[in-house]
Amino acid sequence: MATIKDVAKKAGVSVATVSRAINDKGYVHEDTRKLIDEAIRELNYKPNEVARSLFNKKSRLIGLILPDIRNPFFPELARGVEDEMQAHGFRLIIGNADEQLDKEIDYIETFKLNNVIGLISASTNAVLSQYKSLSFPLVLLDRTSEEHPSVHADGYAGGRLAARELVNRGSSRITLLKGPVEFQTARDRFKGAVDELYSANVEFDVMTTASFAFQEAEYWAKELFEKYPDTDGVIASNDVVAAAIIHEAHRVGKKMPEELQIIGFDDIPFSQFLYPALSTIRQPAYDMGREAAKLLIKQINGEKLESKRIQLPVQFIERQTTRKGDHHD
Amino acid sequence: MATIKDVAKKAGVSVATVSRAINDKGYVHEDTRKLIDEAIRELNYKPNEVARSLFNKKSRLIGLILPDIRNPFFPELARGVEDEMQAHGFRLIIGNADEQLDKEIDYIETFKLNNVIGLISASTNAVLSQYKSLSFPLVLLDRTSEEHPSVHADGYAGGRLAARELVNRGSSRITLLKGPVEFQTARDRFKGAVDELYSANVEFDVMTTASFAFQEAEYWAKELFEKYPDTDGVIASNDVVAAAIIHEAHRVGKKMPEELQIIGFDDIPFSQFLYPALSTIRQPAYDMGREAAKLLIKQINGEKLESKRIQLPVQFIERQTTRKGDHHD
DNA sequence: TTGAAAGCGCTACCAT
DNA sequence: ATGGTAGCGCTTTCAA
Numbered sequence: 001m002a003t004i005k006d007v008a009k010k011a012g013v014s015v016a017t018v019s020r021a022i023n024d025k026g027y028v029h030e031d032t033r034k035l036i037d038e039a040i041r042e043l044n045y046k047p048n049e050v051a052r053s054l055f056n057k058k059s060r061l062i063g064l065i066l067p068d069i070r071n072p073f074f075p076e077l078a079r080g081v082e083d084e085m086q087a088h089g090f091r092l093i094i095g096n097a098d099e100q101l102d103k104e105i106d107y108i109e110t111f112k113l114n115n116v117i118g119l120i121s122a123s124t125n126a127v128l129s130q131y132k133s134l135s136f137p138l139v140l141l142d143r144t145s146e147e148h149p150s151v152h153a154d155g156y157a158g159g160r161l162a163a164r165e166l167v168n169r170g171s172s173r174i175t176l177l178k179g180p181v182e183f184q185t186a187r188d189r190f191k192g193a194v195d196e197l198y199s200a201n202v203e204f205d206v207m208t209t210a211s212f213a214f215q216e217a218e219y220w221a222k223e224l225f226e227k228y229p230d231t232d233g234v235i236a237s238n239d240v241v242a243a244a245i246i247h248e249a250h251r252v253g254k255k256m257p258e259e260l261q262i263i264g265f266d267d268i269p270f271s272q273f274l275y276p277a278l279s280t281i282r283q284p285a286y287d288m289g290r291e292a293a294k295l296l297i298k299q300i301n302g303e304k305l306e307s308k309r310i311q312l313p314v315q316f317i318e319r320q321t322t323r324k325g326d327h328h329d
Numbered sequence: 330m331a332t333i334k335d336v337a338k339k340a341g342v343s344v345a346t347v348s349r350a351i352n353d354k355g356y357v358h359e360d361t362r363k364l365i366d367e368a369i370r371e372l373n374y375k376p377n378e379v380a381r382s383l384f385n386k387k388s389r390l391i392g393l394i395l396p397d398i399r400n401p402f403f404p405e406l407a408r409g410v411e412d413e414m415q416a417h418g419f420r421l422i423i424g425n426a427d428e429q430l431d432k433e434i435d436y437i438e439t440f441k442l443n444n445v446i447g448l449i450s451a452s453t454n455a456v457l458s459q460y461k462s463l464s465f466p467l468v469l470l471d472r473t474s475e476e477h478p479s480v481h482a483d484g485y486a487g488g489r490l491a492a493r494e495l496v497n498r499g500s501s502r503i504t505l506l507k508g509p510v511e512f513q514t515a516r517d518r519f520k521g522a523v524d525e526l527y528s529a530n531v532e533f534d535v536m537t538t539a540s541f542a543f544q545e546a547e548y549w550a551k552e553l554f555e556k557y558p559d560t561d562g563v564i565a566s567n568d569v570v571a572a573a574i575i576h577e578a579h580r581v582g583k584k585m586p587e588e589l590q591i592i593g594f595d596d597i598p599f600s601q602f603l604y605p606a607l608s609t610i611r612q613p614a615y616d617m618g619r620e621a622a623k624l625l626i627k628q629i630n631g632e633k634l635e636s637k638r639i640q641l642p643v644q645f646i647e648r649q650t651t652r653k654g655d656h657h658d
Numbered sequence: 659t660t661g662a663a664a665g666c667g668c669t670a671c672c673a674t
Numbered sequence: 675a676t677g678g679t680a681g682c683g684c685t686t687t688c689a690a
Contacts, residue, residue: 001441001464003683014661019685026686027659049442050388051683054379055666061443069407070598075398075425082425086432091439093422096404096411103415110420113378114390114443135330214598243602250604269399269543273572275579275604332667343677348669355670356675380667384682661690667682674676 002043010039022047053115058136062090062296063111065104065121069096070214071240072268073285077122077141080289088297090117097123099213105130118296137299141292142283144184149299149308151292153283155185158314159192162235162263162281165316167200169325171233171261174204175224179237180211186237189265193235209237217244225252232260239264239271242278246321262321276320284312331372339368351376382444387465391419391625392440394433394450398425399543400569401597402614403451406470409618410449417626419446426452428542434459447625466628470621471612473513478628478637480621482612484514487643488521491564491592491610494645496529498654500562500590503533504553508566509540515566518594522564538566546573554581561589568593568600571607575650591650605649613641 004022008015013032020026021036028036039045053059062085066074078094085092093116095107104123108130111119119134122141131138131148140150166174176193179186197204205228209220221244224234229252236242242264246256254260256276264271264280271278291310298305333351337344342361349355350365357365368374382388391414395403407423414421422445424436433452437459440448448463451470460467460477469479495503505522508515526533534557538549550573553563558581565571571593575585583589585605593600596611620639627634 004685005683015684016661016663016686017659020660023685029659032659046438046442048383048683049439050379050383050444051666052685053666054377054383054668054683055685057666059379059443061439069398069404070401072399072401075404078398078425079427082427086435091435092424094425095421096407096423098408098411106415106420109375110378110390113375114388115379218601243599247602247604247606270572270599272547273576273603275576277576333669334667344668345670345677345679346675349676352669358675361675377667380682381669382682383667383684384669386682659690662688664685664687666684669680669682671678671680673678 001048002045003048004045006043007036007039007045010043011035057115058117059115060090061111061114061116062092062293063107063116063119064092064094065107065119065123066094066096067099067104067123068213069094069098071212071238072270073238073266073283074122076268076285077289077292080286080291081120081141081293082289084290084293084297088293090297099211108134118300120292120296137296139292139296139299141288142185144309149295149305149310151288151295151310151312152185153288153312153314155188155314156192158265158281158283159189159194159235160196161192161314161316162189162265163193163196163200163202165279165322165325166233166235166261166263167197167202169257169261169323172202173228173231174202174233174235175228175231176204176206176235177220177224177237177241178206178208181208189237205231209241212238212240214240217241218248221245221248224248234260234262236262236264239266239268239278239280242280242321243270243274246274246276246278256321257323261323264321267317271317272319274321279319279322280317282315282317284314288312330377331374332377333374335372336365336368336374339372340364386444387446388444389419390440390443390445391421391622392436392445392448393421393423394426394436394448394452395423396426396428396433396452397542398423398427400541400567401599402567402595402612405597405614406451406618406621409615409620410470410622411618413619413622413626417622419626428540437463447629449621449625466625468621468625468628470617471514473638478624478634478639480617480624480639480641481514482617482641482643484517484643485521487594487610487612488518488523488564489525490521490643490645491518491594492522492525492529492531494608494651494654495562495564495590495592496526496531498586498590498652501531502557502560503531503562503564504557504560505533505535505564506549506553506566506570507535507537510537518566534560538570541567541569543569546570547577550574550577553577563589563591565591565593568595568597568607568609571609571650572599572603575603575605575607585650586652590652593650596646600646601648603650608648608651609646611644611646613643617641
C-alpha cells in the first residue's frame with residue numbers, strides 16, 4: 001500500500017504539504033494540489049486510518065452494540081444507524097453482545113482500544129460502570145438512562161395502546177406478559193398496559209418472560225397455556241414471543257382471533273407472515289436507528305443537543321390476531 | 330488512559346522491558362515482571378491496539394461481511410464466527426453490505442484501512458477484484474470460489490433432497506424456485522433439485538426469485554400462484570421466501586400440506602413458528618460460521634490447510650408443510 | 659506557501 | 675536481563 005511518503009516523493013513535495021492537501025488544512029498552492037491529486041490517483045493512495053487514528057486519538061469508526069443479533073428487531077435498528085452513518089462518512093462496526101455481560105464489556109473494550117469516535121448501545125447493561133468512563137460520546141438506543149442521550153420508542157403509550165385495543169375488541173381475561181425486568185423499555189410497556197387495564201376495569205394475569213430470545217420463547221408459550229388456559233387475550237412482550245404463542249395456540253387448538261386475541265410488540269418483518277398474521281405495536285426501528293445516529297453525530301461535532309431523550313411514537317398494526325373492533329380512534 | 334511509558338516509569342524500568350513483559354518475548358527477570366504486573370494493575374493499563382496495529386500492520390480484528398443482516402440465516406452464521414473468534418482472542422467486526430456492491434466495497438476498504446488480520450465474507454460479489462488484492466487471509470462463507478478457502482453447505486445434495494422428499498410425499502406438479510443466479514450456492518440447490526426431478530421423471534416449472542430478501546418475498550409468492558395456480562409442491566429458494574409462500578397460500582385458500590407441500594431452505598429459527606410449521610432443508614449455519622472461523626485462524630497462524638473447501642451436510646427437517654411420506658431413508 | 663522535525667504508543671533491533 | 679532508539683504512517687507546530 002502506498003504511503004504518504006510515496007505520494008510526496010512522486011509529487012515532488014514534502015509529506016507535510018501532502019497532509020495539508022488531503023485534509024484541506026492550511027495553505028497549499030493550486031498547482032501543488034494538482035500535482036498531489038495526480039500522484040494520489042496514480043498510486044491509488046488511501047490514508048492509513050490506523051496511523052491517523054493513533055495521532056488523532058479518534059478514528060472514523062462508530063461502535064454499535066446489539067444485545068441479540070438473532071432478534072430481527074435489532075438488525076433493523078442497525079440498518080437505520082448504518083444508513084445515517086454512511087451518509088456522514090462514518091463507518092459502523094457492530095458487536096453482538098449475545099445478552100452476555102462479559103461479551104458486552106469485551107466489545108466496549110475493543111471499541112475503546114480501537115479509538116472509535118462514538119458508541120451506540122442497544123444493550124442490556126447500560127448501567128455498567130464501563131459506560132461511565134468513556135472518552136467518546138455514547139447514545140443509548142432502545143434503552144434509557146438519566147446520564148446519557150437516548151432514543152427509544154414510547155413503550156408506555158405502546159402498552160396502553162395494546163391493552164386498549166385488546167379490550168375494545170372484546171378480550172376480558174387478559175394475560176399480560178412482562179418482559180425482562182432489567183429493561184426500562186419492558187417496564188414501560190408493562191406499566192402502560194397495567195394502567196390501561198386498571199382504568200378499564202378489566203381482569204388480567206401477569207406472567208414474566210425473563211428473556212426476549214428465541215430459544216426460550218417456546219417455553220414461555222407453553223407455560224402461558226398451562227398457567228392460564230382460559231385466557232382470551234395476550235399482550236406479548238415482543239413479536240418473537242408472540243410468534244411462539246401463536247404456534248402454541250394452534251397446538252392446543254385455540255382459534256385466533258375468535259377465542260384468543262394476541263398483540264405483539266415491535267413489528268418485525270416476520271410478523272406479517274405468521275398465521276394468523278400478527279397484530280402488533282410497531283416500533284419504528286429503522287427510524288430509531290437513524291435518530292440515534294444523528295444524535296451521536298451531533299455530539300461528535302460538538303453541537304448542543306436540544307433534546308437528549310428522543311422518544312418516537314408507536315403505532316398499532318392491525319392484522320389477523322385481533323378481531324374487528326367496534327371502537328373508533 | 331495509561332500508556333506503556335507510565336507503566337515503565339511506575340515500575341522503574343524501560344518501556345522496552347515492559348513491552349517484552351506484556352508480549353512474553355525475550356528475557357525479563359521474574360522480579361521485574363512482578364513489578365511490571367503490579368504497575369499494570371495499578372494503572373489499569375491496556376496496550377493501545379491502534380499503536381500496536383500501526384507497528385505490526387496487524388490488529389486483532391477480524392472483519393465479517395454479511396450480505397443482509399435482516400435475513401436471520403446470516404446472524405446465525407455470525408454467531409458461529411463470533412464464538413470461535415472470541416475463544417481465540419480475536420475480535421469480530423461485522424459489516425452489513427445490504428446486498429449493495431458499493432457498501433461491500435466500502436467495508437472491505439474500511440477493514441483494510443483498519444488493519445484487520447483476516448476477513449470472512451458471506452457476501453455477494455466474491456469475484457470482485459477487491460478481494461484479490463488483500464494483504465490478509467480471506468475465507469468465503471456460504472459462497473465458493475476456486476481461489477479462496479471457503480465453507481458452505483452441500484447445496485446440491487440439499488436440492489436433491491428437497492425434490493426427493495416432495496416427490497416421495499406425493500407432489501406431482503412441482504414448482505422450483507430458483508434463487509439469484511449470481512450465487513453458486515443457489516445454483517447448486519437448483520441443479521440438485523433439477524437432477525432429482527428429472528431422474529424421478531416428475532413434471533416441474535421453474536420460477537426465478539431474483540433475491541432472497543424480505544421485502545420482495547411477498548412479491549414472488551404472489552407471482553407464484555398467478556403463474557402456477559395448480560402447483561402442488563413448491564421448493565422454495567430459502568425460508569424467507571417459503572414463509573411468504575405459506576402466507577400467500579392461506580390467502581388463496583390452499584390447504585397445506587394436503588393440496589400444497591412446501592419445502593424451504595436454511596431452517597431459520599422462525600420456520601418452526603410458521604403455520605403450518607415449515608419443513609425445510611437445514612443448513613448448519615452456526616457450525617458453518619465456526620468452521621469458517623477455524624479456517625481463517627489456521628491461515629492467520631500460517632498453518633497449512635488440509636482442505637480449502639469445507640462442505641457441510643444438510644438435513645431434511647420434517648415439519649408440517651409436507652405430508653407423511655411412505656418412503657424410508 | 660512550503661518543509662523539517664517531533665511525537666502519537668508501541669515493538670524490535672542492537673548494545674550493554 | 676535490560677535499555678536506548680529507530681520507525682510504523684500520519685498530523686501539526688514552527689521556521690523559513
